[in-house]
Amino acid sequence: MKRLLCIRFPNWPVQRLLRQLRNEGNPLTAIAVHTAPARNSPKSGQGDSDCDVQFIRRYYPASLNGPAIIAASMDAWTRGVRPGMPLAEARSMAVPVVRKSSQKRSERRSEKSAQQPTAVEFFEWQPHRDRAELIQTAELLRRYAPIVGLDSVPLPDCLLLDVTGCAPLFGGESSLAESVLRDLRLAGWSCRMAVAGSVAAVRALTHTDSARRLTAVSSKAVSGAHTDARNGRRTPQQLGSAAEMTELPIQIIPPGQHVDELRPLPVEAARLELSDLEILQHLGIRRIGQLLSLPREDLPSRLSDKGVLRIQQLADVIDEDIQPLPEANPIAADWSSDEPASGMNDFRYILQHLTEQLAGQLLRRHVACSRVSCEFRCAAGVTVKLQGSVVKPTQSAELLHEVLCLKLESELTLASLQSQLPVSAVAAASDLSNGSPSTALLLSSPVFAVRLVAVSAPIPPSRQKDLFSRSQHLVPEEELSSLIARLSSRLGSDAVMRVTPQADVRPENSVHCLPLLPPDASEASPGNLDAVLQLLAEPTSDDSAAATCLHPRPVRLLATPIPIASLDVVDGLPRRLLCDGRPFELCAVSAAERLQTGWWTDSPCHRDYHQAVATTGSRFWIFKDLVTGAWFLHGVFD
């Protein structure tokens, strides 16, 4: 059974900054982090950091008009600085809190309270440095788990470790967690951890204020906290005492019980989009237990696709894998030569050599490869990058070689078509204007070095084959996965899809086509792909289910309905239409089948569909738009 460890670093931007200041010998404690002014916003092209900035702009609308606070230390909080506040307001608010009544009480308690509080220091937020520091911290934890990954949501503040099977090496999960906690505290970090059976569970547990455990706090601490509630602020002492009494840095949930542990947690811990959270708030759904008890078939019509996915992950219906961080010592193979390479034959030979080296390293390290990136270094220091993905992690040099060659061939062919010149005469026909050299450079520039880097993944479980079966060497799922990898490499990841029906009256939306291999291979979940391949390849007893559609539908549905000329409409019915460039005389038109969507739909449909038969016996699917009165050809019963 899977076991995952999540390490959350609360208030990560502030924590990182405080540690940095401590290392620099600056013992500040009252700090706040704010976004950059609009003119100094981070340059585009930093990828993940852009996601963080966009998320902050959605979450804190004040940041759209100027710098706004995104995080504040406890001392800054007590001085009135709050996340989401404009910087100017925060600066004006950041004055020491002095109340006569509380000052007298604090004077009686300790001298520390009577001291003049220090001013709050404001620092500009650096999202890329936050991410980089988190990735660097992950290196400390490599010895505890084979896979260490970063949280996939914007503004990550936690690390995920796959500790399946690792606990016995450290004397149990609690010993492992305590060892991790000790190492991180020695490094100067404070964190919370949870061990459970799914990514959704460990993340929710670490990202929830321990509200449940506050019920066990003594009444004294509770009343003390409430006394200052009328002023809207809590003193750090009371907060600190309450936290020390109730805060548990490590939570370990026994196998199979994480779904029940999630039920009392708030829905904010479910990693839902802001729009989905607003909808749930309107519906009065506050707890994950209420969310999980909602009927699943209604969810797609109310929540976003990502929201539905998150709920399925919480309920343990869909497996979620950790996307591993690149290792400091990656699996790589290099080629370089003073004699440059050019042309597809040279590239094939080099790639064969390098993929064999990669396969050897994968075997020695007992890991497989799900994605391989290739860098061609051309003259003048220009680098061209390619990426190839496979459906199932593999150790096969042949498959990796084939995938890369197919990708390279299709990219080169497309590049030569996009240029105005034939393949043999392309010269510098690349779009360097956006700073990213295209594969067209490979057609003309010699290549002096090639580097392959493999993204490692756990070796998929091997299947026991039937020795005495007539087709014992064939496993349909594995054959399919190789086919899908080859097709996706050459045709594109969106060219190979599976089909699911959708509850939508509009014929063009009645099916949903999902790529089997997502464009970003990091989004691919091996567990889900295995299930899909099994569904594709293995016959089940449900395969003979009869169609549920009561009305006929054409095999060929035109992407864009073709208008029927008004001259061809006689007595309200069309008598002639054009299909595939040929005219057809219609001799019969059936009664109408009305398809209408609700008024709230984004692109409403009000159509009367008819079957129309031509004199040749051909059958078509036509409709009349009830809004405009125009007739269209939408399908052909091929």
Add this chain to the structure above:
Amino acid sequence: MSAAVRAQTIQSLRRQLIASQQKQTDQQIITTGLSAFDAILPQHGLPTASVIEWISENCGQSAASLAFRAAVPMLKLPGCLAVLDDRHQFHAIAAQAQGMPLARLLLIRPTCLGKSSPPSSGSGVRIRQRLSLAENESLWAIEQTARCPGVRVIIAWLDRTTSAVMRRLQLAVERSGVTVMLIRPSAVLSQPSFADLRIHVRSDRTDDLNETRTLVVKVERSRQGLLHEGTAVLRQQPWREQILSG
């Protein structure tokens, strides 16, 4: 040479010929479930590990629907049904109406050919290059899929091709055991074919859509020789897409 010796020689040659034609994979015969159709097929069913051409007299003649209906029984064997939709017009709900489970469907959509969409701007040479590239990609995808033992049936629309491509497909299915069903226009009837079966489908005109529609199916060519010259008449109920036997 006496007549008896001659007859013996012919028999042994015939046996050698049959042995040389033996496929590398075990070919199975799967009945379609449409009794009138099975009756005119040479082996009373459709063979696996073969190339089958479905010739449509015209567009809208239900040839593709019949192909899907005939392919459904083959899904009792392991492997998926791959649909190569180069025109990006395939509507999976129609195939589901023929009894095809969508969970077993692998949809492959190579670069969209310029048939149904207006050609992009550019010189004529560049447009022809793009069309040629798109056709090459479709043919490559068909051949790759035909080589994969994880696929049970492929259904693709193929207007024009060369005999070399057809021969490559034939060799691929002999090794992999895949059944390739190609929906082709009636213009290819005059051309030679490497297919194991060539089936011609046309529908009768009907002025009353409330009546049962009839499909006339004829086996034009078979490697095993034609059983007889007859045709099968299949009925298609109104308001329902499912094809029933005559």
